[in-house]
Amino acid sequence: MASEQQLSAIKGAKVLMVGAGGIGCELLKTLALSGFRDIHIIDMDTIEVSNLNRQFLFRQSHVGQSKAKVARDAVLKFRPHISITSYHANVKDPEFNVDFFKTFNVVLNGLDNLDARRHVNRLCLAAGVPLVESGTTGFLGQVTVHVKGRTECYECQPKPAPKTYPVCTITSTPSKFVHCVVWAKDLLFAKLFGAKDQENDLNVRSSDASSSSEQVEDVFERKNDEDIEQYGRKIFDHVFGYNIELALSNEDTWKNRNRPRPIYCKDVMPNELIRQNGNQAKSSAHGDLSSVSAMPSLGLKNPQDLWSLKENSAVFLEALKLFFSKREKEIGNLSFDKDDQLAVEFVTAAANIRASSFGIPLHSLFEAKGIAGNIVHAVATTNAIIAGLIVIEAIKVLQNDTKNYRMTYCLEHPSRKMLLMPVEPFEPNKSCYVCSETPLTLEINTHRSKLRDLVDKIVKAKLGMNLPLIMHGSALLYEVGDDLEEDEVANYAANLEKVLSDLPSPVVGGTILTIEDLQQELKCSINVKHREEFDEENEPDGMILSGWTQAPAVEKNGATSVDNGASTSGVTEATSLAIEEDDELQIITTQTGKKRKLCDAASSDVSSVPTKIKRKADEVDGNSDVVMLDEGSSENSKKRREP
Amino acid sequence: MDGEELTEHETALYDRQIRVWGADAQRRLSKSHILVSGLKGTVIEFCKNIVLAGVGSVTLIDDRLVTEDLLAANFLIPADENVYAGKSLAELCSDSLKDFNPMVRVSVEKGELSSFSVDFFDKFDVVVLSSCSRSTKQSVNEKCRKLLKRVAFYTVDCRDSCGEIFVDLQNYIYSKVK
Numbered sequence: 001m002a003s004e005q006q007l008s009a010i011k012g013a014k015v016l017m018v019g020a021g022g023i024g025c026e027l028l029k030t031l032a033l034s035g036f037r038d039i040h041i042i043d044m045d046t047i048e049v050s051n052l053n054r055q056f057l058f059r060q061s062h063v064g065q066s067k068a069k070v071a072r073d074a075v076l077k078f079r080p081h082i083s084i085t086s087y088h089a090n091v092k093d094p095e096f097n098v099d100f101f102k103t104f105n106v107v108l109n110g111l112d113n114l115d116a117r118r119h120v121n122r123l124c125l126a127a128g129v130p131l132v133e134s135g136t137t138g139f140l141g142q143v144t145v146h147v148k149g150r151t152e153c154y155e156c157q158p159k160p161a162p163k164t165y166p167v168c169t170i171t172s173t174p175s176k177f178v179h180c181v182v183w184a185k186d187l188l189f190a191k192l193f194g195a196k197d198q199e200n201d202l203n204v205r206s207s208d209a210s211s212s213s214e215q216v217e218d219v220f221e222r223k224n225d226e227d228i229e230q231y232g233r234k235i236f237d238h239v240f241g242y243n244i245e246l247a248l249s250n251e252d253t254w255k256n257r258n259r260p261r262p263i264y265c266k267d268v269m270p271n272e273l274i275r276q277n278g279n280q281a282k283s284s285a286h287g288d289l290s291s292v293s294a295m296p297s298l299g300l301k302n303p304q305d306l307w308s309l310k311e312n313s314a315v316f317l318e319a320l321k322l323f324f325s326k327r328e329k330e331i332g333n334l335s336f337d338k339d340d341q342l343a344v345e346f347v348t349a350a351a352n353i354r355a356s357s358f359g360i361p362l363h364s365l366f367e368a369k370g371i372a373g374n375i376v377h378a379v380a381t382t383n384a385i386i387a388g389l390i391v392i393e394a395i396k397v398l399q400n401d402t403k404n405y406r407m408t409y410c411l412e413h414p415s416r417k418m419l420l421m422p423v424e425p426f427e428p429n430k431s432c433y434v435c436s437e438t439p440l441t442l443e444i445n446t447h448r449s450k451l452r453d454l455v456d457k458i459v460k461a462k463l464g465m466n467l468p469l470i471m472h473g474s475a476l477l478y479e480v481g482d483d484l485e486e487d488e489v490a491n492y493a494a495n496l497e498k499v500l501s502d503l504p505s506p507v508v509g510g511t512i513l514t515i516e517d518l519q520q521e522l523k524c525s526i527n528v529k530h531r532e533e534f535d536e537e538n539e540p541d542g543m544i545l546s547g548w549t550q551a552p553a554v555e556k557n558g559a560t561s562v563d564n565g566a567s568t569s570g571v572t573e574a575t576s577l578a579i580e581e582d583d584e585l586q587i588i589t590t591q592t593g594k595k596r597k598l599c600d601a602a603s604s605d606v607s608s609v610p611t612k613i614k615r616k617a618d619e620v621d622g623n624s625d626v627v628m629l630d631e632g633s634s635e636n637s638k639k640r641r642e643p
Numbered sequence: 644m645d646g647e648e649l650t651e652h653e654t655a656l657y658d659r660q661i662r663v664w665g666a667d668a669q670r671r672l673s674k675s676h677i678l679v680s681g682l683k684g685t686v687i688e689f690c691k692n693i694v695l696a697g698v699g700s701v702t703l704i705d706d707r708l709v710t711e712d713l714l715a716a717n718f719l720i721p722a723d724e725n726v727y728a729g730k731s732l733a734e735l736c737s738d739s740l741k742d743f744n745p746m747v748r749v750s751v752e753k754g755e756l757s758s759f760s761v762d763f764f765d766k767f768d769v770v771v772l773s774s775c776s777r778s779t780k781q782s783v784n785e786k787c788r789k790l791l792k793r794v795a796f797y798t799v800d801c802r803d804s805c806g807e808i809f810v811d812l813q814n815y816i817y818s819k820v821k
Contacts, residue, residue, distance in 0.1 A: 029718050050658045053695055056743055078718045138663045302648065304666055370662055377662035380695045384688060 019110030026387035126521030338373025681774030
């Protein structure tokens with residue numbers, strides 16, 4: 001049984017849980033069973049069917065309701081006398097300020113995105129409250145402890161940014177199926193069904209346009225009474241036929257690459273099929289837009305099947321037709337949603353046809369949906385294990401049992417017969433801009449880049465600030481807030497559109513900017529350096545932020561743009577494909593030599609994706625400095641072998 | 644579920660886990676039958692996990708009535724005496740588990756574990772025992788091994804922060820993919 005000390009620490013603790021999903025459900029249950037009596041839980045999501053395979057506090061009948069609220073009710077059923085306060089809200093809301101966080105003894109994260117994790121990290125640092133972080137993906141999981149001043153904060157080791165691809169790979173030289181999916185989803189689908197005025201890299205010119213683009217006829221514009229099927233075939237031929245021929249005309253591109261082949265309707269679908277396609281379409285009698293689907297009328301039932309080029313083409317044309325005939329009102333407003341069956345069918349078909357053209361293996365709807373929807377695979381058991389570990393660490397934290405804090409990694413395959421790998425936490429990173437206020441450097445063209453670019457790409461995206469304040473000396477260049485005067489708002493709006501050197505307080509090379517987020521209580525200094533040119537391919541943002549330890553490359557592949565300096569990636573708006581939506585797992589083993597306690601063998605392994613943790617574990621085996629649990633001992637005794 | 648293909652509902656419900664272990668494993672799970680005896684602590688966790696996973700059926704054995712101690716690590720039993728009075732642990736857990744996943748057939752078997760015949764165990768693919776004597780475990784294990792078909796046998800016990808799992812898969816062939 002737990003010791004008297006442990007029990008009293010548990011009984012008196014006030015705990016904040018952020019997230020009531022996969023980890024959250026297991027965690028709330030375990031906390032309740034372990035004797036915790038005052039639990040607060042925040043989650044902004046509602047329950048979906050795909051949650052039910054692991055978020056066991058929820059039932060089919062709860063679909064659509066608040067996760068935090070339903071989780072609370074479910075746990076009170078078997079522990080009616082404890083206090084659970086639920087918040088159906090976004091943890092980034094202003095009500096969850098530093099004072100709010102200060103009321104807790106420990107914060108436990110069960111989040112599914114990097115952005116919220118960074119935000120909570122900063123609030124915990126500002127409030128001086130310990131944070132236990134966690135994440136799972138399939139059979140992999142991890143739990144980490146972050147105590148201000150004693151251990152690294154969550155951001156001491158930079159986390160890899162969402163995976164992105166260079167524009168040209170997507171628009172011209174795909175080599176993997178994922179490139180085709182990004183093309184189908186972010187370019188083609190967006191162009192056909194999304195907002196009309198959005199920037200889009202898809203080549204939209206018809207063959208009538210002269211090269212000087214004086215007569216640009218947008219092929220994607222559907223004329224008022226243009227026959228839907230004919231329109232569909234026109235689009236098909238344009239993107240899979242004409243555009244490919246256009247690309248082929250540039251010899252240089254294909255010197256060292258396999259040439260794609262153009263695909264036209266008439267080649268794939270002989271005329272009878274085209275007519276049949278039209279006749280067989282079954283109309284959805286219910287008027288339920290979400291059930292409109294191309295597959296049934298084509299006799300395709302199993303989402304795991306691989307479709308032939310012909311079948312993919314049929315799905316493409318049928319889906320396009322259904323969008324225009326059954327869901328016309330939504331066109332111009334649609335964004336891709338993985339739970340939108342017709343959208344998934346369209347994107348799958350389009351990606352497959354493109355893949356076929358480029359000699360890339362085709363994939364099933366099930367696989368394509370996973371890629372397009374950034375679906376993270378998940379099972380109940382890993383979450384249960386991780387939840388158990390979180391509570392174990394939380395109890396240590398409540399007792400200030402510093403020496404015994406552990407970062408624990410749950411492996412997919414045993415390493416040295418162990419499935420759980422505990423590691424001692426590291427000391428704070430002295431050059432972490434979040435917990436140790438180190439200044440950063442920004443290279444930017446101060447005559448070309450606008451303040452808006454700085455705010456969007458650096459302050460929000462890279463620095464993760466939510467409600468930023470930007471100052472140059474004593475001059476306020478920009479701020480956000482509810483309590484601003486009209487003229488202030490107008491002033492800031494105007495500033496956003498100015499290039500940096502034209503701001504009321506000009507920002508040029510040598511300027512030091514102070515950037516703050518009052519809610520996160522994070523303050524940051526940025527030294528500005530003017531630079532004229534940036535490489536469009538590798539530095540598409542046109543600005544580079546540096547000053548912390550380099551984030552590990554997500555993929556060791558020349559095609560990615562994650563290798564420059566410390567800028568985590570060159571993001572192209574049209575082509576970003578985030579991989580960290582649900583239950584994300586961040587395993588970082590960035591090595592900075594001196595502070596890292598593991599041996600040199602492991603220090604060259606910079607792995608940041610779950611699949612690579614296995615390799616790391618193997619390397620760690622040979623190391624004498626890893627803390628290991630003795631077989632048969634309780635968690636509190638350990639042996640640490642001397643180097 | 645009967646039939647070779649997973650139904651549309653199963654595909655939607657099990658999507659995330661199918662992405663972990665594949666549709667074939669899911670199909671095989673849905674045809675498996677599990678016997679569980681000794682409903683406390685770790686075994687309760689197991690029941691939750693295996694039901695969520697979409698196994699074919701789970702049969703529960705535990706005639707014990709609810710006590711404070713048994714409630715302690717059991718989140719399947721509502722803390723309402725009106726509900727749990729008079730019912731065995733197995734009956735109460737069965738009610739809850741059915742709720743977790745209506746597609747799994749959950750049932751209760753009454754009686755002493757050691758009194759069941761060899762034929763009884765033939766109905767199952769997996770047997771999980773806990774909270775019983777060593778001789779009971781041995782006797783059940785022997786009965787399972789007498790059957791022609793392979794019945795996987797597990798015992799689970801947990802005390803404080805020590806746990807033990809015993810596994811007998813008899814002849815078990817598997818392949819490792821590098």
